[in-house]
Amino acid sequence: MPRKSSRGISVSDALKSSTSILHFFSKKPDPEAIEKIADEATIIEEIVKSKETPLFQDHNSPECSIAESEFYQDPELLSQRDISAPSCPICSYPFSRLSDSEALIHVNQCLDHLEPVKSQSPEFLPPINIPSAFTKIMLNRFEDKQWQFTTERSRADRSKRSYLRSCPFYKIMPHMRIAVDAFKFGKIPDIDGYFLSHFHSDHYGGLSSSWTHGKIYCSDITANLVLQQLRVAEAFVVRLPMDKTIWIEQIGVTCIGANHCPGSVLFLFEKQVQGRWVRYLHCGDFRANPLQVLHPAIKGKWFDTIYLDTTYLSSKHAFPAQDDVISATSQICLSLSKEIVDDDDPVEIARREAGIGKFVSQKTASRNGRGRLLVIVGTYSIGKERIVMGIARAMRSKIFAPLYKRRICACLEDPELLNLITDNPIEASVHITTLREIRAETSLEYLEQFKPHFSRIVAFRPTGWTFTSSKRRAENPSVETIIEKWKTPYGIGDLKPQRGSSATVTVYGVPYSEHSSFRELTCFCCSLEWGRIVPTVNVHSARSRDSMKAWCNLWKKHQGYHVYDGQRQW
Template sequence: MTKDKPIEQTGNHLISSFFHYVPKDISVLPTAKDHRAHENNDSLNDFDQAVQLSLKLTMERCCPVCNETMTLMTREFELHINECLDKNVSISPIGSLTGLDQVDDLELTQELSHTSLDTAAAAAPTTSSESDVRTSTVALPRSKTTKKPIPGYKWLKDTRFVVDAFSYGAIPGCHGYFLTHFHSDHYGGLKKSWVHGPIYCSKVTANLVQSQLQVGREYLHVLPLDKVTALSDTVKVSLIDANHCPGSVLFVFDVLRRQDGESTWVRHVHTGDFRANPKMCLHPLLCQNSNPPIDHLYLDTTYLQAKYSFPAQEECIDAVTKVVQGYLCGPPSIPSLLDQWIKRTPSLPMQNDQRQSKLLVVVGAYTIGKEKVFYAIANALQSKIFVTEQKLRVLLCQENPDLENLLTTDQSEAQVHVLPLNDIKAENMHAYLKSLAPRFGILFAFKPTGWAFKASQSLTAEMEVGSLALVTQPPKERQVDLNLSYSSNQVKIYGVPYSEHSSFRELASFIASLNIQHIIPTVPSSSEKTQTMMEYYLEKWQREKPSAIEIVPYPTESHW
């Protein structure tokens, strides 16, 4: 899970990556303390504070990019990794890893044939059949290299595989490491010196791991999307697009469980980080009732709080493009009060083509993610997209020709610029616009993050106590109004409630659309109250599902 909340910064300090874009002779405006305070107050609430508390755990960590050991809080460590990736100029750009073959079923069968899945089942955490929801905090044997206890939810039941558990190093009894996507809180611990076992992931994720972390190709095993791959006689796996970031996937495991002298195929699904949509539940490899029930669902519960019923991605993107188009097609300039008082002849109204030629749109993004937002804006403006050389390397790993055709490293050639999300602050944007004068005269910046969403108290209360049928109903109002968090004559900054994680309502819809026996949250909360509420919602939704499972009605396959 990638946390969206930026770190508070003081004075005129800018994170180092920002200086890649602003020439040294351009001064930075004084900190807009009142605007930043406004943004911080808007961004923090009870649930945010609980999440932030869990992020403030300070520990010694080793950066997988620069190999530097440091003592940092979790969010600061993720920011350090992103900066290292942005500054890493020693890696040659690649478009794909043609040297990576698809998984060799025979090779893997031989590799796993000596492993008893009965022994694996004994080692992995168990879940009682009497309960639908388990936090699964069972600590298994400690890692050989880090000595850290391994949470039970990192193990895939009935197997010797772990998912997103690279920070534990060499795990005793582990025969394979699965990686859901390339975000630092999931690949943390994975670096160039990795020798602890095979890594299974999608093609795009493998490209990124090789390009950005330089992990040996011999350890990377690419699994195809939308296809069943046999890892052995007793384990099969399928990958389904997770709608999170490029390369992110759901893992659908079919495992031959041996118990009491009998063998039965059971299914476990790991969502990684995902934005649930009807398309997943309609997928031929997952839809009910054409497929077996899910014995264990390892679920991304990042936004499992009633206040996070934010809008669909498409609705947020539509709102962004309407803001841009509204400016371009806006009314002609009106004389200022000063002009009217001294009877000065006002300047001629700015025509639409003049407005467009002077407009610069900045979109905040992580090392990977938010691509749908800046791609849609570029198409609306018929513009190129400026990215740095380092960002270009990352985007080329995605193997997306439509996006690649729009990319440029020439700032003046593009009206859409992609900058680090944490750099989207008023003082930074003023300095950035000044550095590009006279090419651009006005800047619109967009910060796409789920934290930008603020539900009304009445809606939150309704969702907290509502039945599954009520929670999964489509919202009454689907129009998205963006929050203008900063505004001046030259710079405007908008918060966009665009998330790449599932909303509260989408989690309910996903669970209601599938036959699930047990649910294991993969994002446990440090707050006992929050954790209790999460388990309450999951158990309640499981109880209220009808016996005959049908997909929750939807307006389009892309969202509920």
Template structure:
């Protein structure tokens, strides 16, 4: 459950309560229901989200008024009015589920990154402004004041495979069971659509989605990947609901197949929950240590460690690059205090306990706390004080929206910042992706991160010769203007036609794909060859 933002901030993020309703601005990072809980009762204009998030949410909550939403797409910046002056908000891909974004707030209250739910990979961090990203043994030019961080798996000790690698494990598991006449995929959550798409592409078959059992999931898939859906119950690949009683149902299905001398069905559950939860036996404890391949549990279900949240290793790595002054967990039990970075750089850093920080977080100065010593639970306060901002300059001219303009605005125009997103190639890569050539089953996040030094990736990001095209948009005064947008690497053809029309009808570009790390390296190598 997301946490309330401090009272003095002029905005709320993913919280819908009587308190958050009093804020001037409301932000929704993505369409998962735990981040929209209470929105039907406590929604208040304006709600900022991506168009896809809004469209998905209106399917879940049809009673909401569409006019309450203001659009902000990945790569956009808006200037909004606050009680203590204007502030800038920018949206960046969260690498979580379709439409999910992180929000960067820059104003008199400081520089705040709210990750929402996210998986902080190198590609994800590279989309942030360079001034907030440090290098090896060197802090960023402008450290963030606060990071509201998704610490869902902040205690998870294993190195999770990348999402791409996990999908390859799923596909390999299917290849190794050619006799399985039916393959059940427990991919009924928003964020699993990428798995279904790759399985459908690889095997050239559509996936059966039972309308009576998965009506909500079917609506989402029809919006995101409509071309892979089948209504034929005899299809080999079928969507399977993970809960309730997944293991009991799996055991029953396998027992029936054996009793009738039929090949056993293949049941695959892509999730990190099984790996993160306590084991029930020593045998399963040993099996859960393997994240480099699909693992079968004692009930016959095959598990793949597929995560749309960061592991502890990834969080530590990201925090060392961002080097924020303070970290606040957006997940229960304030798990941020268990991260080594927070113990070392926040609680032990006297400078972090300025008067402003103490009042913002409602905590007292803490005596030096060792890495193994307990610390008090961190909680947000209801008070905030103006915080001096040293680095609030933005990389491009953002859109300024006045109160009168916001009343007339149903979807904000794109800013002059180039539209760069992770929404395509890195998430829904095609067959010919060169990325597959360097990612094998046992490639973990750490290995991928060290294949190319992050400092070199930053340099590649600056030097890569990206074609810029002129696009036409409508500004907030309904006057035509042009802005620069990075041309897509590959057309965004995985979205439903209705969704693409919705973007185009409002002169908003369909979300673009962010180049993968391999493509960035290839671009640099090509530039060197030309020289």
């Protein structure tokens, strides 16, 4: 691309005359954002006038030959600049305005203090390039120290009450005064905004009606739940729109669907620090899919740090796609709901082979019918609605849920779900149950309550946790192998009834997960460009961190791989 020189237009004009930056950040130009940027431009212009020197000047060096005013306008230049701009590996502070020695001092201070150092940089110094080896060594050294510090501190904090413990570094976005899913540490120093990724207790823990530590930013659905279930004062709750960048002070925030539970989001945080965009992607809890990577607010950008939901970041977690699990479970339910047994039905054949129902005379059952089938799906908190709805749709049934769950469902802004939900357990063949433990015994007890309306029960226990692939897999696979060969197909033959199952009660564990599989994490991280991945789950043992780090290092070598326009599944 040919280098351009400054056309000498004012910052304000450049911003007002061009909406390209807005297209870059949101699907539609947002009038509020236009206003905000125009306001900022005016402020910048005031500063320029007061100093009587141009704010952005051409340094005649290759790095600076792209004038800043043009740099603002052109998303392509913007992302290009981001990737090449050297920054502190610890706190992402851009080095473009520091000398070599100042940059070194900065990094060393960051290393010593473990908290980002707020640099006072002399303006207009020529940019420098830090050799990548330097950055890499520093980053590794720093990361080790950071985790060591965090684990030592959390050990020391163990006897303290929760709100007196210190918030671990991976919940705080450097330079932004933002904390994510960090409500149990009381008031966190230097934090202005508390972001909540979704309504699961391991994330909102600490939030209650007595919360007064600052604004809570979350999606609409999460806000409904925070208000209704936790009775947090309305004045503290800020609803964020989906898929649209809004500006909170100087920080651009975009919520992107996390494909986890209803209302769950990925947070994209962007802030311009000294002419460079510092960008973090916080994944909360998520099940990765190509739509996230292809999202207009994500695609083509460079991320300083990805805060990654590493629940299943281990090669043994190879559970299948949600849609495949939903269709297999729906098919099983449909087959078993037939009161007259169809001996040729593949589901019945599989059950006979598994020895279920072999003591029941098939002929008797066929002649008299085997009674009405009740299906229960265990889910305590929010989540798993899609599999329940899939089954209900297949069986053309309503869904019964206890009062506690019905109240939660009312918050989820899902008309189809609301339409299916009923308070009459007899009317619905599909029940959501909050049973903590779904086993043959507990399911049978559940069935007893509803006799004679139902005479058989099938119970599903959805989790990705217990599922490991039966296939033998290479120990040190390449990224290509993981992506091409490690996809796990799933069909009715894979649903194996659990111990204690009989003709009356059948329990299935189903590999239905609302977190990413190992392969999906690989696809996600190899389809983005980033500087650093910070794991947010399974971080308390050094061994687990080391193993996760090894995968991240492998992915880092394959950035920009494996996603195409319009792709919906990995």
